[in-house]
Amino acid sequence: GAVVSQHPSRVICKSGTSVKIECRSLDFQATTMFWYRQFPKQSLMLMATSNEGSKATYEQGVEKDKFLINHASLTLSTLTVTSAHPEDSSFYICSASILQGRAGTQYFGPGTRLLVL
Amino acid sequence: AQKITQTQPGMFVQEKEAVTLDCTYDTSDPSYGLFWYKQPSSGEMIFLIYQGSYDQQNATEGRYSLNFQKARKSANLVISASQLGDSAMYFCAPTPSNNNDMRFGAGTRLTVKP
Numbered sequence: 365g366a367v368v369s370q371h372p373s374r375v376i377c378k379s380g381t382s383v384k385i386e387c388r389s390l391d392f393q394a395t396t397m398f399w400y401r402q403f404p405k406q407s408l409m410l411m412a413t414s415n416e417g418s419k420a421t422y423e424q425g426v427e428k429d430k431f432l433i434n435h436a437s438l439t440l441s442t443l444t445v446t447s448a449h450p451e452d453s454s455f456y457i458c459s460a461s462i463l464q465g466r467a468g469t470q471y472f473g474p475g476t477r478l479l480v481l
Numbered sequence: 482a483q484k485i486t487q488t489q490p491g492m493f494v495q496e497k498e499a500v501t502l503d504c505t506y507d508t509s510d511p512s513y514g515l516f517w518y519k520q521p522s523s524g525e526m527i528f529l530i531y532q533g534s535y536d537q538q539n540a541t542e543g544r545y546s547l548n549f550q551k552a553r554k555s556a557n558l559v560i561s562a563s564q565l566g567d568s569a570m571y572f573c574a575p576t577p578s579n580n581n582d583m584r585f586g587a588g589t590r591l592t593v594k595p
Contacts, residue, residue, distance in 0.1 A: 398583070402524075406587075407572060407585045407586065407587050407588050408526075408572070408585045410582075410583070410584060413582070455524055457524070457526065459526075459583070469514075469516075469528075469531070470583055472518075472525065472526035472528075474523075474524065474525050475524040475525065475526075477524070
C-alpha cells in the first residue's frame with residue numbers, strides 16, 4: 365500500500381528558531397501533497413496544497429512567510445516553521461495524493477508533534 | 482467553502498453493539514467522494530471507508546458501512562459489533578473528485594465501554 369513518512373515525529377524547540385518537517389511518499393510518486401495542522405481536541409485544518417515544482421497554495425489565514433513549503437520532488441515536500449512561537453505548537457500532518465486510483469484518495473503521514481518553548 | 486457537520490462531539494457505545502456516527506455536508510460539487518477516517522490517540526489518520534457520490538450501493542468495509550443519502554447530503558458511518566479498539570476520533574471528509582481538496586468535519590470522539 366501507499367506509505368507516507370514524516371520526520372521528525374516529535375520536535376521541541378526554543379521560541380524564535382525554525383523547524384523543518386519532511387514528508388515523503390515512500391513507494392509512490394505524489395502529484396500533490398497537503399499540509400494540515402491540528403490543535404488539541406480539534407479537527408485537521410488544511411494549511412496549504414503543494415504540487416511538485418510549483419508554489420504552494422495557502423489557505424486563508426495561513427502566513428506564507430511563516431510556513432514555508434518546498435515541494436522539491438514527486439516524493440518529498442517540506443514544511444518549515446520559521447521563527448516559531450509557542451502558539452505554533454501543534455500536530456502537523458502531511459498527506460499525499462496520486463493521479464491514479466480513486467479520486468480524492470489521500471495517504472497520510474504519521475504526523476509531527478511540535479512544541480515550542 | 483463547504484460546510485461539514487458532525488453533530489456528535491462525543492459518543493458512547495457498549496462493546497459488541499452497533500453505533501452510528503453522523504455526517505452532513507453542503508457541497509455543490511456534482512461529483513465527490515465521501516471519506517471516513519479514524520484517528521486514535523497516536524494521531525495517525527486511518528482510512529476506513531469511501532463512498533462515491535454516484536455509487537448506487539452503500540459502501541461496506543468489514544464492520545464499517547455507510548448510510549449514504551445523497552439527496553439529504555448525509556453520509557453516516559455505521560460501526561457494527563463495536564470493539565474496545567474502536568475508541569478514537571472519527572472524521573468525515575467529503576472531497577470533490579476533481580481537485581482532491583479534502584476538508585474534515587469537527588469529528589466525533591467515540592468511546593467503547595466494556
